Amino acid sequence: MSQIPKLDIVSFFEYVTGLKPTEDQKQLLLSLTDMNVKKVIISAGRQSGKSITCAVAILWLSFVYGQEYPVKILLVSAQENILYFHIREILKRCPEFEEEIVAHGVYSLVPLRGYELRNGSIVYVRGATDKQIRGLPADIVFIDEAAEVKDDVILTALGNLSGSISKFILLSTPHKDNLFTKWATDENSGFKVHMWSAENLPWHDKTILETKKKEMSSEKYAVEVLGRPPTIQERGFFSRTHVNKCISDSPIVREGGTIEIGIDFGETESSTILTVIERVGKIKSKILDIKKWKLPPELVVDEILMQIRKWNPSIVKADNKPPEYMNVLKTKTRKIVFIDCTFHKELMLGQLQKLIREHSILIPQHEVELIKQLTIYRRGMKVGDDYVDSLALAVYDYGFKPSYGKVFIGAKNKV
Numbered sequence: 001m002s003q004i005p006k007l008d009i010v011s012f013f014e015y016v017t018g019l020k021p022t023e024d025q026k027q028l029l030l031s032l033t034d035m036n037v038k039k040v041i042i043s044a045g046r047q048s049g050k051s052i053t054c055a056v057a058i059l060w061l062s063f064v065y066g067q068e069y070p071v072k073i074l075l076v077s078a079q080e081n082i083l084y085f086h087i088r089e090i091l092k093r094c095p096e097f098e099e100e101i102v103a104h105g106v107y108s109l110v111p112l113r114g115y116e117l118r119n120g121s122i123v124y125v126r127g128a129t130d131k132q133i134r135g136l137p138a139d140i141v142f143i144d145e146a147a148e149v150k151d152d153v154i155l156t157a158l159g160n161l162s163g164s165i166s167k168f169i170l171l172s173t174p175h176k177d178n179l180f181t182k183w184a185t186d187e188n189s190g191f192k193v194h195m196w197s198a199e200n201l202p203w204h205d206k207t208i209l210e211t212k213k214k215e216m217s218s219e220k221y222a223v224e225v226l227g228r229p230p231t232i233q234e235r236g237f238f239s240r241t242h243v244n245k246c247i248s249d250s251p252i253v254r255e256g257g258t259i260e261i262g263i264d265f266g267e268t269e270s271s272t273i274l275t276v277i278e279r280v281g282k283i284k285s286k287i288l289d290i291k292k293w294k295l296p297p298e299l300v301v302d303e304i305l306m307q308i309r310k311w312n313p314s315i316v317k318a319d320n321k322p323p324e325y326m327n328v329l330k331t332k333t334r335k336i337v338f339i340d341c342t343f344h345k346e347l348m349l350g351q352l353q354k355l356i357r358e359h360s361i362l363i364p365q366h367e368v369e370l371i372k373q374l375t376i377y378r379r380g381m382k383v384g385d386d387y388v389d390s391l392a393l394a395v396y397d398y399g400f401k402p403s404y405g406k407v408f409i410g411a412k413n414k415v
Contacts, residue, residue: 045198055086070120078148262394
């Protein structure tokens with residue numbers, strides 16, 4: 001005869017943890033144990049209690065519900081399985097569960113890759129790879145740290161479900177774009193979404209929360225604390241993860257490729273930025289140099305011409321605004337193609353975004369300002385985007401033909 005008390009899920013939470021669940025946790029517990037709710041997403045801030053709540057639900061489903069209806073539960077995690085860690089810690093504190101487990105682990109009561117109960121319920125614990133999870137039959141699937149799991153693995157886990165229960169549950173902070181964040185924000189996804197914040201929870205220090213709010217961007221605070229995917233306005237145009245993978249900690253040297261230059265002219269609140277890139281083949285681009293000037297047009301022009309002489313690029317692409325720069329430079333060199341960014345900027349940014357997403361551009365780690373602007377860039381920015389605009393011009397490929405005209409330093413002094 002089982003010694004496990006047949007408690008409702010909220011009472012069971014209190015029994016095995018000694019804690020009172022928050023209202024958010026109560027609502028989640030009810031969804032997780034309601035067999036009519038087939039798809040559940042938990043998008044919550046870090047350290048907000050989502051993992052321990054799911055751990056308790058798994059124990060209730062396997063030990064209590066399983067007394068009448070044995071279940072097979074697949075628990076998938078992309079990283080160290082904190083959810084299963086909570087399960088093992090609870091079982092250590094509740095010795096009455098021990099006799100229900102068919103085979104104990106080598107080093108602890110609970111085996112590292114899951115457990116089987118005398119009532120016939122089984123919990124499989126696996127890593128987030130197709131090889132580990134394919135073929136395991138499941139009534140219920142939990143995917144922990146789901147934002148870290150590849151889309152094809154999520155879909156493989158979905159394919160493991162069969163039978164009348166067929167519950168599919170994903171939990172995470174929404175810190176990456178994948179199926180988890182897509183479903184969490186799609187009103188027509190069919191998922192019951194539980195989204196809650198780590199603010200105002202009794203186990204969080206208010207001083208630490210205030211520091212997070214002060215130091216984190218609105219995007220990061222939304223994800224890490226509020227537990228919601230950032231809005232379109234909050235999202236960075238360039239993924240921080242992809243930008244970081246483009247940064248080179250080794251010196252970037254020329255390889256004999258094609259040199260191109262992009263220039264974003266400064267106005268009242270910004271500087272003129274000149275970016276030199278080298279194209280190596282059709283895919284890779286490398287940033288060789290960046291120059292910045294906070295000078296009036298008549299002085300910047302001479303500096304620009306010196307850089308063109310130094311690098312001898314195949315083409316220079318520059319914004320056609322403000323017009324005073326263009327009007328002067330047109331008389332000095334034929335290498336510059338002036339671009340109306342009103343019409344071309346979306347294409348320019350799209351090409352730069354693709355290069356960064358594919359890690360096909362190398363950015364020197366010392367170009368701190370460029371890296372900073374890339375990570376905070378938003379559509380429609382008017383200030384603080386001059387480095388991004390200059391780089392976007394430098395890498396822009398819209399069928400321009402390289403010009404090999406001479407650079408004219410003065411009316412009587414040709415170079």
